[in-house]
Amino acid sequence: MIAKRVILLGLVATALGIGAVIPAKAQVYPSRPITIVVPAPAGGPTDTIARIMAERMRASLRQVIIVENTSGAAGGSIGVGQAARAAPDGHTVSIGHWQTHVTNGAVYALQYDPLNDFEPISLIADSPQLIVSRNAFPAKDVSELIAWLRANPDKALAGAPGSGSPAHIAGVYLQKRTDTKFQFVPYRGSAPAMQDLLAGQIDFIITNATIALPLVRAGKIRAYAVTSKARMDVAPDIPTVDEAGLPDFYFSFWHAFWVPKGTPKPIVAKLNGAVIEALADPAVRSRLADLGQEIYPRERQTPEALGAYQRAEIDKWWPIITLPHFSVSSAMSLPNSAGESGRSGAPKSSNRALIAGCASPALISRLSLSMMSAGVPLGATMPFQPLAS
Numbered sequence: 227m228i229a230k231r232v233i234l235l236g237l238v239a240t241a242l243g244i245g246a247v248i249p250a251k252a253q254v255y256p257s258r259p260i261t262i263v264v265p266a267p268a269g270g271p272t273d274t275i276a277r278i279m280a281e282r283m284r285a286s287l288r289q290v291i292i293v294e295n296t297s298g299a300a301g302g303s304i305g306v307g308q309a310a311r312a313a314p315d316g317h318t319v320s321i322g323h324w325q326t327h328v329t330n331g332a333v334y335a336l337q338y339d340p341l342n343d344f345e346p347i348s349l350i351a352d353s354p355q356l357i358v359s360r361n362a363f364p365a366k367d368v369s370e371l372i373a374w375l376r377a378n379p380d381k382a383l384a385g386a387p388g389s390g391s392p393a394h395i396a397g398v399y400l401q402k403r404t405d406t407k408f409q410f411v412p413y414r415g416s417a418p419a420m421q422d423l424l425a426g427q428i429d430f431i432i433t434n435a436t437i438a439l440p441l442v443r444a445g446k447i448r449a450y451a452v453t454s455k456a457r458m459d460v461a462p463d464i465p466t467v468d469e470a471g472l473p474d475f476y477f478s479f480w481h482a483f484w485v486p487k488g489t490p491k492p493i494v495a496k497l498n499g500a501v502i503e504a505l506a507d508p509a510v511r512s513r514l515a516d517l518g519q520e521i522y523p524r525e526r527q528t529p530e531a532l533g534a535y536q537r538a539e540i541d542k543w544w545p546i547i548t549l550p551h552f553s554v555s556s557a558m559s560l561p562n563s564a565g566e567s568g569r570s571g572a573p574k575s576s577n578r579a580l581i582a583g584c585a586s587p588a589l590i591s592r593l594s595l596s597m598m599s600a601g602v603p604l605g606a607t608m609p610f611q612p613l614a615s
Contacts, residue, residue: 275517275519279282319483327540350522460518
């Protein structure tokens, strides 16, 4: 009789949907491998930073961490969108940077909100930019650069790895701050832009210190200033923009971690703790320093600090990006190597020479002749999207 009552009670409980009378043991996070979505190809700075951090965070979280590269067009928005749509359970982490989680929101029509569709975890590291030029350029310092640009409007060529890239936006910011005008030549990446700077095909660029510093040290290009408040530890001889005569022209390319909106706070806190432990590890700090990355101080390694900084960066950069003259309204088609052989003994030039703004015939001729002499064929194309206006 007792056994029958037990069976009957079990059937009633099941029918009423209260089968969980006995509490189930809550899952401990993380309960399965964590995926860090990298919105860039393998081997680049963002991918390298993600792998350095993942290797150390595994020990803290006691779980496998998979680094998944999701590259594509639109400044990394494909990978970031994938992370935004993931389940908010802490098993998908988005690594991003100034472009993916700040400026892309003003440049592209995104299917997600880079600020409100994520929970911040922590800032990781910062990479100041350098203002550099070809050695033969007339200006010897920042003051002379500004004076030359003002005296020669629309004559200088500035490299920009694509519309809406950090170099493009920084260049427009320089124009706005100094009341100058110059042409932008977009490239498929920083490497071909630096190649053309070395060859004298463009005049200057604002670019990542990691890329430019070896060339500066070798005496192959000239460094005007670092776009930060303090000099770089790895290059103490390069003045800051404040010291060089361009006060408050601060611009950096920082990286951080986010998770999808709605991720429980205890999971956010656990991930944040793993990031803090990783950034305190001497081996991690050394490897990031070798990449030219400057780790944020402990007080800025919090979700609140990242959220506040991201908002401040959006407030600063979106008004600049949406200025009318920031659009590529009149583009000129010029050569593109598209995989053809480049100049002898040098990497192939891979730019689609689309010049933003009003390109004079002299400028078009100058770039065309220099690239044809390098063996670059005419006529190939590469998309170059206009910015929002």
